[in-house]
Amino acid sequence: MSRSGPLLEGDPARVGGYEIVGRLGAGGMGVVYLARDASGQPVAVKLVHAEVAGDPEFRRRFRDEVARARQVPPFCTAEVLDADPDAARPYLVVEYVEGPTLDEEVRQRGPLNPSHLHGLAIGVATALTAIHGAGVIHRDLKPGNVLLAPGSPKVIDFGIAHALEAAQERLTATGVYLGTVNYMAPERFADEPGPLTAAADVFAWGCVVVFAGTGRAPFDGGTAIATIARIISRPPRLDGLPEGPLRRLAERALAPDPASRPTARELLDLLLGNAPAGALDDRPELRSASAEASVAARTTTGAPAETVAVAAAGSPAAEPVTLPHRAGPAPRRRTVVVLAAAVAVLALALLGGTGFVLQQSSLAGERPLGPAPAAQPSTAPPPAAPSAGESAAPSPSPSATPSPVPEATRPTQAPASPKPSAAVPTNDVQPPVAAAPGTRSGYGPYLIHNLRTGLCADLDGTAGGGPKQPALQDVCRPTTEDNQEFAFVPRGTDGSGRQLYWIRNTDDDLCLDVEGTGSVPRATPVVELECYGQDNQDYRLEPRLTSGGRQYYWLVNAASGLCLDVYGKGDGGSATPLTLVTRVSGDDHEWALVRRADW
Known part of the structure; x- marks a missing residue:
């Protein structure tokens, strides 16, 4: 609970059934508080600003987005616990995650090393696969929305940015963009942008990975206007990102054309090295990356060889192996298996001491980073x-x-x-x-x-x-x-x-x-x-x-x-x-x- 700051004048003592004990942050949508539920457990409560709450279109979208967000399975995401879209000031309650944001960690300690970077990439791709599988688009994926929890990263604030768009059109000037420009896909700046798709989140994933590995966003131009110009007209800057399969996957995720980007599920399969044989026959650049990623997944995490593919997906020798399952399970069940596999890989990395693990000092000594001592x-x-x-x-x-x-x-x-x-x-x-x-x-x-x-x-x-x-x-x-x-x-x-x-x-x-x-x-x-x-x-x-x-x-x-x-x-x-x-x-x-x- 060390990440919270003191309450300010005008902050509420309670929101719904939750006791407010500190401030975690504030943004365009509202204020995030550290709170306790009836059992004393810490939770995070996002309380919507009063001026936004008065917009009926915001309330409608907020209600819809919360309903979808509650369907997101808890794989590398902060679980949605409660919400009241009909309160005088609507609020959302999510799992409290102890740990710094990726933005804080990189700015204070520098880029992640290769093994930690690979674990981060798997964790965020796992979260996006779960989020997209529930029919939700994050819309504001950025380093500040990735919390470095012990064992695996956790993505927060998924989907709720959509609810703010209608209110933004009424409360802000034309040309003011909701979200963080450094991590926005080029299609969002089109003269007549169409409906946003999950491909925008994949683009943001690539930006987040580059930031984590280099300490800067791949299109950063110093100002919002200069950054937008780079996003729509120039290739990403990847210098400083280690050569290898992860760099190539990030480059594919940053493709200007949304249709050329892998889906979140494809990213996760490639990172785990288990893309189905033949699935990438028409995408040679991803098939090549899959071959390299399968080796990197084994090397980086120390996972047993039988948990990942042993050859490039689509090649004659490809024998992708994930968790055991019977032939032909339903697509939703296959996704659940892959998500669980990704969590297992992160857990193996933690236990093996070679995967995504933060320094103890970065967590203020709140929790042990390794496994607890075995019972005697x-x-x-x-x-x-x-x-x-x-x-x-x-x-x-x-x-x-x-x-x-x-x-x-x-x-x-x-x-x-x-x-x-x-x-x-x-x-x-x-x-x-x-x-x-x-x-x-x-x-x-x-x-x-x-x-x-x-x-x-x-x-x-x-x-x-x-x-x-x-x-x-x-x-x-x-x-x-x-x-x-x-x-x-x-x-x-x-x-x-x-x-x-x-x-x-x-x-x-x-x-x-x-x-x-x-x-x-x-x-x-x-x-x-x-x-x-x-x-x-x-x-x-x-x-x-x-x-x-x-x-x-x-x-x-x-x-x-x-x-x-x-x-x-x-x-x-x-x-x-x-x-x-x-x-x-x-x-x-x-x-x-x-x-x-x-x-």
Whole structure:
């Protein structure tokens, strides 16, 4: 919370249900405040200026843009948490991200080194892929809207600039441009500009990468007029940007013709080295860049070779390999897989110490940059198996009421033994909440049913997932779907005596997990990994309510204190990813454990 400044005279004490504690910044649209929600968690609140709020067209566009922004999955973006477009002064609430902006970092410390630059490029391309996939155009991507959070960059303020355009036409003179001129695409300066497309964001991505690698924007002319003249008539200045595939991709993103630029998804595929074979047959300049990018992705991040392509996409030897998936998944699911892959690459870079990691001093010592120390489990044996007459009803939980995120709790009895070589059998007893006699065989299997959405925890496709496969929700199929069943395998207890479990898919024998160890950021994607006793594989059950004769629980990740959740708030559909979030009453993280026979 060190980035905030003091409040000024006239600043509000509260906005909606949020306590205002400091200023984070101000712009043409409004003021951004650091605030606390009802649970004490920090959030960022953007309060619209009064003169803008009086424009009815602004309110209409603001309402539409907020609705779209809430559909953006939380991959390298700051999650939209709340908004009130109908308030006297409309406001938007987003996830608070601790860390400097890219603009601050480069101006204070100089250009990023090549490995950090590659990580930044992947992170911002990941964010744009997620944003564009939700039907949103950022419109104002710039270094000041890229926050350097621990582990990966996060893009903020996506889409909301569109809402200000109508008000701008009424409140400013003709020829005044909304946005930062240095990062605006040439089509925005046409005599009769057409509708803005996502290609303008890709152009801005190229400008951001050049700024991060050189310390200056590629068309900077010193004044706004001179800069616009360079953008529409001259090639970008790339001197100082290291030679290699990333420079070539940036050059393609800065093409004057929007149709000649890669899409955000193509950028991400190229950066990860996994463009589909044949997809770039008619674009030799990108096919060549793909070959180089595949090597750079492996070299820069230290990712295993099997996570990226081993040859140029479209060449006879091309064998692009990303996360395992079945043939022919739906396009939206493919995008979710690629986004999760990009996040995994950034996580691998962080763990390997060679990817996008900031100096500790740049984060004011607020958070550790590397992985948290591994838990030191005791060698106590697992509990004995339950008796035949053991009650199926869960016992009361010591923490069944809402509370702020606690300090991370480590298992005190969870054994760190290697994954068993064979799937464990299960039984039909409901897993206990508090410490109780356990069983090596596990409990279940269950379909994990979400109360708010009515859908079930699932994996992409059928016949199991695979390591690092993202967990999703989908229509519950108790009679046909073979990878919606999960066993709860006892892992010992935490420091408060609460039972911990692996949540293991019974089809592929993998456990729900997140990349990394220890406490992780809110909205971290949930994936499958080998059940090796990592601390983020341990979950506890906290009873919440009974509905339709079913007991619903919070499934709380023991290491982070965050809940298994569906991205969004009550509106996620099929293929929506599962994440970990702060516990909030009434949100969509109540889950029932339902056997097929009881469906």
